[in-house]
Amino acid sequence: MAKGITKRSENYSQWYNDIVIKAGLAENSAVRGCMVIKPYGYAIWEKMQAALDTMFKETGHENAYFPLFIPKSFFAKEAKHVEGFAKECAVVTHYRLRTTADGKGIEVDPDAKLEEELIVRPTSETIIWNTYKGWIQSHRDLPILINQWANVVRWEMRTRLFLRTAEFLWQEGHTAHATEQEAIAETKQMINVYANFAENWMAVPVIKGSKSESERFAGAIDTQAIEALMQDGKALQAGTSHFLGQNFAKAFDVKFADKDGNLSHVWATSWGVSTRLMGALVMAHSDDNGLVLPPKLAPYQVVIVPIYNNMEQLDQMTEKANEIMAILRKNNISVKYDGRDAFRPGHKFAEYELKGVPIRIAIGPRDLEQGNIEIARRDTLEKKVYPQTEMLEVIKNLLDEIQINIYQKALKFRNENTFKTDSYEEFKKILDTTGGFILAHWDGTTETEEKIKEETKATIRCIPFDSPLEEGKCMVTGKPSIRRVLFARSY
RNA sequence: CGGGGUGUAGCGUAGCUUGGUUAGCGCGCCUGCUUUGGGAGCAGGAGGUCGUAGGUUCGAAUCCUACCACCCCGACCA
Numbered sequence: 187m188a189k190g191i192t193k194r195s196e197n198y199s200q201w202y203n204d205i206v207i208k209a210g211l212a213e214n215s216a217v218r219g220c221m222v223i224k225p226y227g228y229a230i231w232e233k234m235q236a237a238l239d240t241m242f243k244e245t246g247h248e249n250a251y252f253p254l255f256i257p258k259s260f261f262a263k264e265a266k267h268v269e270g271f272a273k274e275c276a277v278v279t280h281y282r283l284r285t286t287a288d289g290k291g292i293e294v295d296p297d298a299k300l301e302e303e304l305i306v307r308p309t310s311e312t313i314i315w316n317t318y319k320g321w322i323q324s325h326r327d328l329p330i331l332i333n334q335w336a337n338v339v340r341w342e343m344r345t346r347l348f349l350r351t352a353e354f355l356w357q358e359g360h361t362a363h364a365t366e367q368e369a370i371a372e373t374k375q376m377i378n379v380y381a382n383f384a385e386n387w388m389a390v391p392v393i394k395g396s397k398s399e400s401e402r403f404a405g406a407i408d409t410q411a412i413e414a415l416m417q418d419g420k421a422l423q424a425g426t427s428h429f430l431g432q433n434f435a436k437a438f439d440v441k442f443a444d445k446d447g448n449l450s451h452v453w454a455t456s457w458g459v460s461t462r463l464m465g466a467l468v469m470a471h472s473d474d475n476g477l478v479l480p481p482k483l484a485p486y487q488v489v490i491v492p493i494y495n496n497m498e499q500l501d502q503m504t505e506k507a508n509e510i511m512a513i514l515r516k517n518n519i520s521v522k523y524d525g526r527d528a529f530r531p532g533h534k535f536a537e538y539e540l541k542g543v544p545i546r547i548a549i550g551p552r553d554l555e556q557g558n559i560e561i562a563r564r565d566t567l568e569k570k571v572y573p574q575t576e577m578l579e580v581i582k583n584l585l586d587e588i589q590i591n592i593y594q595k596a597l598k599f600r601n602e603n604t605f606k607t608d609s610y611e612e613f614k615k616i617l618d619t620t621g622g623f624i625l626a627h628w629d630g631t632t633e634t635e636e637k638i639k640e641e642t643k644a645t646i647r648c649i650p651f652d653s654p655l656e657e658g659k660c661m662v663t664g665k666p667s668i669r670r671v672l673f674a675r676s677y
Numbered sequence: 678c679g680g681g682g683u684g685u686a687g688c689g690u691a692g693c694u695u696g697g698u699u700a701g702c703g704c705g706c707c708u709g710c711u712u713u714g715g716g717a718g719c720a721g722g723a724g725g726u727c728g729u730a731g732g733u734u735c736g737a738a739u740c741c742u743a744c745c746a747c748c749c750c751g752a753c754c755a
Contacts, residue, residue: 274753362678393742411755428755499713535714535715535716
């Protein structure tokens with residue numbers, strides 16, 4: 187139906203790409219691996235930011251900003267951390283350009299070599315903990331609860347719009363605490379914030395859990411994650427919250443004096459979500475007609491398309507649309523009117539379906555005459571005619587209903603594609619047919635996890651918090667296991 | 678970095694094997710008229726360093742060499 191969008195059943199990743207580009211969310215830039223986020227895509231990101239930022243502040247955090255550049259030596263201080271990021275760092279080595287000898291081009295001036303190279307931050311733990319050292323002396327200085335909205339760079343070898351780009355936007359929270367329990371509670375609080383955001387704003391159900399050792403953040407004691415299931419049966423890590431123990435405090439020598447005057451190292455957490463959430467949003471709900479957006483994150487929740495036979499009628503529809511917009515806006519419903527004369531209604535209908543606008547209103551001479559209005563919902567593509575007097579109530583209810591409906595739809599899909607198995611053969615079969623989440627027993631060793639990854643490309647997405655204790659045997663080695671863990675192929 | 682592939686208008690492409698008129702087509706764009714309840718029709722029009730540099734030739738989008746860029750598969754990926 188939709189022009190130029192590959193069907194999901196034909197080629198899922200091409201479908202994803204088509205939607206991102208044709209809906210005007212983002213496009214590839216002239217810079218390898220870096221994307222341009224276009225206005226419509228950025229508007230969604232801004233909505234995400236606004237909701238998250240409010241949640242962070244409600245949980246006591248403040249925003250701050252730290253440098254883009256990190257001295258190379260900082261990375262050397264936390265051994266695991268550097269090991270994890272070394273292979274994907276962009277490095278600044280010089281600070282000046284000069285005209286080439288032939289006068290035609292420019293080149294790096296070899297005389298302008300930096301004493302110490304600067305790393306473009308792939309994450310900010312090191313620069314932040316170096317800074318915290320100067321801020322923390324006493325237990326009275328704690329906790330420090332800071333969030334940063336920033337861009338980071340990770341030199342990935344293969345990139346995909348939103349899902350994995352060399353530069354991406356994110357937020358990173360970095361907190362410092364006097365006690366281990368407090369830091370652990372913070373880690374948990376923030377993974378819950380993320381899960382709440384994913385489920386209630388993005389309408390994407392997620393599974394919360396801890397990462398296995400091999401999937402842990404470089405430098406963390408415990409990495410907690412929310413994992414979502416995409417329509418092709420692959421998992422997407424949508425957010426992480428790390429309990430960092432005293433690793434960074436020790437690396438950067440950050441100590442505080444407690445009430446008794448004893449010095450001890452500070453306990454830390456960090457947590458983040460990125461523009462990857464945009465990818466999750468697209469893949470979770472969209473269909474072969476285009477994007478489907480949850481009303482809470484749609485740049486505009488309602489679009490009005492006029493239908494007319496001449497300019498005089500267009501003026502009448504515009505007048506009516508202005509009335510409707512005033513009512514909706516008074517009720518905090520965002521609305522756009524598309525009075526462009528260059529396109530016919532059918533064209534606009536298709537365009538807004540592609541862009542995922544939750545509700546579309548059409549008004550034409552017939553409606554005006556009969557005091558009606560046509561309202562169409564994007565999630566089910568149903569349209570109905572209502573008396574204009576009912577418009578506000580219908581739309582209010584529909585927005586709520588769509589938000590819930592797309593969540594329920596995604597939840598149903600996830601439930602239908604979450605499997606339990608005790609057989610490695612069946613495990614492989616599931617991966618090669620439907621895909622999805624698989625709950626299975628694992629002996630807890632990195633070797634077995636690695637073997638499974640090599641043989642099936644599936645990884646442990648997390649050890650779910652709600653996974654009950656259950657005697658079992660590892661599906662690969664037969665060694666004892668106390669609970670099932672969540673496997674999937676992932677993005 | 679290994680294997681494969683592609684560069685022609687904003688986008689998608691034909692032409693290349695076998696060198697030879699003015700590089701063709703679709704979408705999009707501009708102008709006008711008719712249209713407008715599910716991606717409009719007609720007429721006219723604009724838009725090209727054929728990836729870059731060199732070579733062969735009377736003549737190169739086409740053949741040769743080098744380079745560059747991008748894409749796919751693999752390796753890599755809190």
